[in-house]
Amino acid sequence: MDTTIDILPSLPGQRLQRGVCRALRQFDFVCIEELVPTPGLRVDVMALGPKGEIWIVECKSSRADFMADQKWHGYLEWCDRFFWAVGGDFPTALLPEGSGLMLADAYDAEIVRMGPDTPLAPARRKAVVQRFARHAASRLQAFRDPGVAGLIV
Numbered sequence: 001m002d003t004t005i006d007i008l009p010s011l012p013g014q015r016l017q018r019g020v021c022r023a024l025r026q027f028d029f030v031c032i033e034e035l036v037p038t039p040g041l042r043v044d045v046m047a048l049g050p051k052g053e054i055w056i057v058e059c060k061s062s063r064a065d066f067m068a069d070q071k072w073h074g075y076l077e078w079c080d081r082f083f084w085a086v087g088g089d090f091p092t093a094l095l096p097e098g099s100g101l102m103l104a105d106a107y108d109a110e111i112v113r114m115g116p117d118t119p120l121a122p123a124r125r126k127a128v129v130q131r132f133a134r135h136a137a138s139r140l141q142a143f144r145d146p147g148v149a150g151l152i153v
Contacts (some may be wrong), residue, residue, distance in 0.1 A: 012061035015106035023109035081115035
């Protein structure tokens with residue numbers, strides 16, 4: 001008997017994030033939502049692939065959401081591939097040419113267009129992977145022991 005309870009995130013962007021993370025898991029990527037690669041930037045989804053590739057996925061739930069956030073150019077220097085993830089009713093003509101595109105919902109996503117491969121420099125890759133690992137480990141530790149969350153610097 002399956003007693004799993006499926007709790008959907010309440011915000012539309014968080015629902016897209018969940019679908020993207022689920023879809024990328026099928027390709028052996030692991031994901032972190034809301035990661036800060038550098039002060040002033042917070043990516044919706046950062047994914048680490050089986051060969052060390054780093055993808056960033058920016059989730060946009062509406063035209064207004066897209067128009068309000070123009071920091072995405074800063075994300076490009078922190079990944080090997082960049083994608084937009086949008087719902088099926090999003091006006092995709094708004095999205096910049098030459099970037100990846102995923103159609104997503106709360107349960108899955110489909111890669112419609114691959115983002116260009118722009119490999120990170122080795123030193124940048126090392127820094128991003130270390131930040132990813134530390135962020136993932138601190139989230140797991142805070143989940144397992146909520147009392148430690150206030151101790152994290």
